[in-house]
Amino acid sequence: MYAYAVTPRALTKYESIYSTPLSRTFFDRSSPRSPNSSSSSINGNSNRQAGCKAGSKSSSSPSASRCVGYCRASTPSSVRPSREQAPGMAVKVYGWAVSPYVSRALLALEEAGVDYELVPMSRGAGDHRTPDHLARNPFGQVPVLEDGDLTLFESRAIARHVFRKHRSELLGSGSLERAAAVDVWQEAEAQQLHPAAGAVVVECVFAPLLGRARDQAAVDAGVEKLRKVLEVYEARLATHRYLAGDFLSAADLSHFPILHYFMATEYAGVVEEHPHVKAWWEGLATRPAARKVAGFMPLGGAKKQQE
Amino acid sequence: MYAYAVTPRALTKYESIYSTPLSRTFFDRSSPRSPNSSSSSINGNSNRQAGCKAGSKSSSSPSASRCVGYCRASTPSSVRPSREQAPGMAVKVYGWAVSPYVSRALLALEEAGVDYELVPMSRGAGDHRTPDHLARNPFGQVPVLEDGDLTLFESRAIARHVFRKHRSELLGSGSLERAAAVDVWQEAEAQQLHPAAGAVVVECVFAPLLGRARDQAAVDAGVEKLRKVLEVYEARLATHRYLAGDFLSAADLSHFPILHYFMATEYAGVVEEHPHVKAWWEGLATRPAARKVAGFMPLGGAKKQQE
Numbered sequence: 001m002y003a004y005a006v007t008p009r010a011l012t013k014y015e016s017i018y019s020t021p022l023s024r025t026f027f028d029r030s031s032p033r034s035p036n037s038s039s040s041s042i043n044g045n046s047n048r049q050a051g052c053k054a055g056s057k058s059s060s061s062p063s064a065s066r067c068v069g070y071c072r073a074s075t076p077s078s079v080r081p082s083r084e085q086a087p088g089m090a091v092k093v094y095g096w097a098v099s100p101y102v103s104r105a106l107l108a109l110e111e112a113g114v115d116y117e118l119v120p121m122s123r124g125a126g127d128h129r130t131p132d133h134l135a136r137n138p139f140g141q142v143p144v145l146e147d148g149d150l151t152l153f154e155s156r157a158i159a160r161h162v163f164r165k166h167r168s169e170l171l172g173s174g175s176l177e178r179a180a181a182v183d184v185w186q187e188a189e190a191q192q193l194h195p196a197a198g199a200v201v202v203e204c205v206f207a208p209l210l211g212r213a214r215d216q217a218a219v220d221a222g223v224e225k226l227r228k229v230l231e232v233y234e235a236r237l238a239t240h241r242y243l244a245g246d247f248l249s250a251a252d253l254s255h256f257p258i259l260h261y262f263m264a265t266e267y268a269g270v271v272e273e274h275p276h277v278k279a280w281w282e283g284l285a286t287r288p289a290a291r292k293v294a295g296f297m298p299l300g301g302a303k304k305q306q307e
Numbered sequence: 308m309y310a311y312a313v314t315p316r317a318l319t320k321y322e323s324i325y326s327t328p329l330s331r332t333f334f335d336r337s338s339p340r341s342p343n344s345s346s347s348s349i350n351g352n353s354n355r356q357a358g359c360k361a362g363s364k365s366s367s368s369p370s371a372s373r374c375v376g377y378c379r380a381s382t383p384s385s386v387r388p389s390r391e392q393a394p395g396m397a398v399k400v401y402g403w404a405v406s407p408y409v410s411r412a413l414l415a416l417e418e419a420g421v422d423y424e425l426v427p428m429s430r431g432a433g434d435h436r437t438p439d440h441l442a443r444n445p446f447g448q449v450p451v452l453e454d455g456d457l458t459l460f461e462s463r464a465i466a467r468h469v470f471r472k473h474r475s476e477l478l479g480s481g482s483l484e485r486a487a488a489v490d491v492w493q494e495a496e497a498q499q500l501h502p503a504a505g506a507v508v509v510e511c512v513f514a515p516l517l518g519r520a521r522d523q524a525a526v527d528a529g530v531e532k533l534r535k536v537l538e539v540y541e542a543r544l545a546t547h548r549y550l551a552g553d554f555l556s557a558a559d560l561s562h563f564p565i566l567h568y569f570m571a572t573e574y575a576g577v578v579e580e581h582p583h584v585k586a587w588w589e590g591l592a593t594r595p596a597a598r599k600v601a602g603f604m605p606l607g608g609a610k611k612q613q614e
Contacts, residue, residue, distance in 0.1 A: 138539040138542060138543070139495070139499060139536075139539055149484075150483070150484060150487060152487055152490075152491055153491060154490070154491050154494035154495060154498065156490075156494055157487065157490035157491040157493070157494045160487075160490050161483070161486070161487040161490065164483065164486060164487075165483055176457075176468070176471065176472055177456075177457060179468070179471060180457060180459055180464065180467075180468040180471075183459075183461070183463075183464035183467050183468065184459055184460060184461050184464040186464070187461035187463055187464045188446070188461060190497065191461065192446060229446075232445040232446055235445060236445070
């Protein structure tokens with residue numbers, strides 16, 4: 001059973017959330033923080049200092065060599081599956097980990113066993129609007145992944161890159177059928193489940209923390225849509241262990257962040273009333289990588305808060 | 308220059324549109340049609356009859372062998388790049404082509420040079436809610452692609468499958484950097500441009516045809532967001548011929564359907580005021596495959612209608 005150990009109080013040490021269209025209602029309870037604070041090392045190398053510090057005026061400046069969503073290398077290299085980063089090719093994630101989008105990137109890195117640094121940012125301080133960050137992501141959102149010469153944004157694209165490089169089996173690589181199944185259910189996450197569950201999460205989890213009343217109509221609409229979506233998921237998972245088939249894939253993992261928050265609401269029963277979805281979710285949430293990423297995602301107390 | 312030759316009147320011969328969240332305001336002006344009408348052959352083999360006919364009660368019934376978003380084959384085959392379909396392995400697309408989602412699938416097939424059949428469906432007749440179609444796509448949406456033993460839904464997943472199988476260079480295959488760039492800009496289409504442009508299209512193009520007043524606040528919000536998105540696109544396309552770099556990719560092509568409709572509104576100037584975006588769009592819209600698919604997408608007269 002997945003345990004929601006964190007409480008809303010833990011929020012006080014986190015930055016704000018959501019940077020996509022869902023984010024119209026993000027909050028920002030920044031803790032006192034030096035704009036020059038060093039990055040956090042998440043997966044080892046705890047003493048390594050970040051080469052680029054979010055919010056620091058002295059950090060790497062935008063330059064023509066900083067390509068966006070593409071590589072700085074003039075000649076694309078061939079695909080080199082590897083589980084290790086070359087020296088000096090540190091992987092960095094920029095953003096606030098409480099964001100489910102940042103968490104999606106972190107989960108991919110954790111599942112892939114990649115050593116990375118989380119470079120903390122503050123939305124409240126406007127770190128995402130600095131020239132430095134806009135050079136990394138011109139949409140001014142998080143997360144951004146720096147992987148050697150590559151600078152990538154959009155969380156699902158980041159996760160896909162991480163898996164393609166390190167764990168291509170999670171993308172169904174090598175089989176047209178498997179790859180297509182992964183893509184179909186990745187899109188189901190993005191176009192079906194996330195919009196429905198996300199609407200509920202924004203209103204039930206974040207609205208109270210923002211000090212505003214929830215929009216119950218939006219919650220009801222989200223719940224209604226989610227019920228229909230979950231009927232499809234239940235039928236799928238009744239005959240397949242995972243969404244893309246009988247193998248764990250990027251499609252399953254992509255669901256973790258928003259469901260983590262959704263399961264902290266009083267509507268968690270909407271998931272739990274579907275036995276195969278419930279079992280699938282519990283298997284997902286208890287993966288070591290998911291547990292680790294969940295540590296950066298407080299708000300688990302929202303359910304109790306509503307009770 | 309891309310010419311908008313079709314007029315709203317052409318709508319009368321088309322079925323309804325939109326099957327995703329954007330579709331809350333779709334229309335349905337079905338032409339008289341036999342529920343047993345045969346499928347249309349789009350890319351050759353005009354005399355071939357569809358093995359499965361949308362809306363026909365005598366068509367293939369749902370069965371355990373009909374897997375959803377996955378393959379019927381018990382053993383996944385290896386990737387077999389091919390430009391030809393094996394005999395008896397016809398590619399079929401189910402849906403109403405006026406939908407930008409169906410059009411995305413058709414454009415991928417046209418660009419890949421794949422022979423396919425468009426199996427017509429009527430939303431008004433409820434074809435998308437029949438057991439047959441729900442067995443193909445449990446979300447009850449269009450398009451659905453049948454490619455031999457594979458049955459796929461979600462238009463972006465379908466396009467990715469078509470390209471992976473037939474024109475993998477459009478996915479940046481073989482290069483981590485190229486593939487990541489394609490993914491980033493494919494996500495930008497899905498998460499940034501489409502929501503903004505789609506909101507305008509729904510209100511300006513389809514609302515009048517539905518006989519309802521447009522929601523000008525929704526239009527204004529969509530235009531405002533699109534302007535910001537296009538600023539990013541303009542900067543990107545000022546230094547790169549295409550979105551993912553200097554090569555045409557699935558990311559560019561994915562933008563065609565919604566922009567085709569957007570350019571038919573009185574807000575087309577929002578695109579045209581960005582010279583590099585304008586040039587990129589014109590190059591996209593004048594591709595032979597795009598011109599062909601545009602033939603299934605009327606509504607070009609919406610701009611004049613508003614003037």
